Amino acid sequence: MKEKILVIGANGQIGTALAPLLEEIYEEGNVIASDINNPVNYAGVFEHLDATKANDLGAVIRKHGITQIYHLAAILSAKGEADPVWAWNINMQTLLNVLEASREFKLDKVFIPSSIAVFGPSSGKVMTQQNACLEPSTVYGVSKVATENWCSYYHHKYGIDVRSLRYPGVISHQSMPGGGTTDYAVDIFHKALYNRKYTCYLKPDTDLPMIYIDDALRATTELMEAPAEKITIRSSYNLAGLSFTPNELFQSIKSIMPSFDIDYQPDFRQDIADSWPGSIDDSIARRDWGWQPEFDLDRMTQDMFLHLLKRKDVLHQPVK
Numbered sequence: 001m002k003e004k005i006l007v008i009g010a011n012g013q014i015g016t017a018l019a020p021l022l023e024e025i026y027e028e029g030n031v032i033a034s035d036i037n038n039p040v041n042y043a044g045v046f047e048h049l050d051a052t053k054a055n056d057l058g059a060v061i062r063k064h065g066i067t068q069i070y071h072l073a074a075i076l077s078a079k080g081e082a083d084p085v086w087a088w089n090i091n092m093q094t095l096l097n098v099l100e101a102s103r104e105f106k107l108d109k110v111f112i113p114s115s116i117a118v119f120g121p122s123s124g125k126v127m128t129q130q131n132a133c134l135e136p137s138t139v140y141g142v143s144k145v146a147t148e149n150w151c152s153y154y155h156h157k158y159g160i161d162v163r164s165l166r167y168p169g170v171i172s173h174q175s176m177p178g179g180g181t182t183d184y185a186v187d188i189f190h191k192a193l194y195n196r197k198y199t200c201y202l203k204p205d206t207d208l209p210m211i212y213i214d215d216a217l218r219a220t221t222e223l224m225e226a227p228a229e230k231i232t233i234r235s236s237y238n239l240a241g242l243s244f245t246p247n248e249l250f251q252s253i254k255s256i257m258p259s260f261d262i263d264y265q266p267d268f269r270q271d272i273a274d275s276w277p278g279s280i281d282d283s284i285a286r287r288d289w290g291w292q293p294e295f296d297l298d299r300m301t302q303d304m305f306l307h308l309l310k311r312k313d314v315l316h317q318p319v320k
Contacts, residue, residue: 003108004030006066008051008098009073010042011035013186014113014167016175017213018070018220019044025221032064035073051094054101061105068224070111071098077117077140078269079179084139091143099154102162111224114148114166114236116209117141117181120275128277130238130284137275148235155234163223164236168209168280170216171300173307181272182208185249188262189304192253197261201269204247207278211241212295212303219291226289233284240280241293242300252301 003026007019010033019033023044033042034049047060051073060066073094080087095112102110119128120135134145144166151162169182176190177183184200191198211219219239223231244252250262285291295303 002026002030003068004064004066005032005068005070006060006064007031007033007070007072008049008057008094009035009071010046011037011039011175012072012074013170013172013175013178013213014216014220015070015072017172018072018217021217021221022070032060032066034060051097052090054097057097057101058104061101061107066105067108068110069098069102069107070220071095072113074113074143075140076178076180077115077138077272078181078183080140080143081138081268081272087139088143091140092146095143095147095150099150099160099162102160103154103158107160109161109163109224111220112147112151112162112164113220114144114164115140116166116168116276116280118144118148118166118236119277123277125278127279127281128238129281130233135275138272144236152235161228162234163231164233165219165223165239165285166236166280167216167239168211168241170211170213171304172213172216173304173311174213181269181276182210184246185210188246188249188253189308192257192260193305193308196257196259197263198250200246200250200262200264201267202246202264202273203266203270204250204264205245206270206273207243207245208273209240209243209277209280211239211293212300214303215241215293215295218294219285222291223285223289230288232288237285237288237291238280238282239285239291240282241295242297243279244297248297249301252297255298256301256305 075087
């Protein structure tokens with residue numbers, strides 16, 4: 001039987017890139033993208049879905065004979081701090097609906113990501129360990145700690161094959177920033193193309209774990225394709241790509257665009273970033289399913305500009 005994949009939150013940063021990739025892997029028609037809003041540019045099968053409504057989710061699963069779910073919908077760190085109760089309710093309700101649907105419909109696999117936002121001041125700043133103290137400073141992080149515990153619970157109690165990654169900051173060319181603290185590392189490229197100057201909301205020496213979209217997608221599909229017996233972490237795997245500061249990213253961009261300039265005006269997001277690690281120990285992911293990142297800072301910078309320069313929809317619209 002062919003897998004039938006449902007991507008929830010397909011209009012977001014990960015989903016925008018992951019849905020087309022899954023179509024390449026599982027063939028067109030076997031991937032159903034869904035979101036609460038209609039997509040801007042997506043030619044595949046799409047369902048308008050509010051994942052906070054369990055009955056609507058169940059209807060989509062029945063309609064398409066879904067066998068796997070990638071649940072990517074979430075309110076991110078900076079955006080969530082503006083309305084914590086709203087963010088918690090959305091993140092938790094959609095999570096529990098997906099887990100219950102996975103149990104009810106006996107789905108083959110479920111992917112539910114976590115984040116480095118689960119860490120905090122006591123987690124350790126350098127090469128933060130898989131089993132480090134989880135001490136989140138944002139409602140997003142609090143919801144992701146709960147997510148990890150619920151994933152582990154549903155696996156051990158109901159046998160659900162739930163898999164998860166603690167994504168670092170994801171840098172992508174497919175979509176605009178979505179409200180995360182690490183999103184400066186996306187926005188800076190758009191500002192470099194248009195305005196030749198960027199005002200950064202973090203200090204120049206703020207070291208944070210990041211990952212380029214190509215590596216993030218490959219990590220996701222490699223984890224999901226790994227044999228179940230290889231998966232030893234049922235909460236969420238640490239995942240690392242590269243770590244850098246705003247100044248290091250600025251210097252990498254400036255090597256390509258010498259006229260580019262930057263200034264720094266730290267805001268509330270600096271406190272969030274200061275609570276997170278500067279680097280991640282992902283040795284268990286490397287051991288269990290062979291994870292290995294491919295992009296360093298300069299290669300990522302070059303690839304970002306290569307793709308953004310090809311996108312007329314980006315280049316012909318001013319970035320606000």
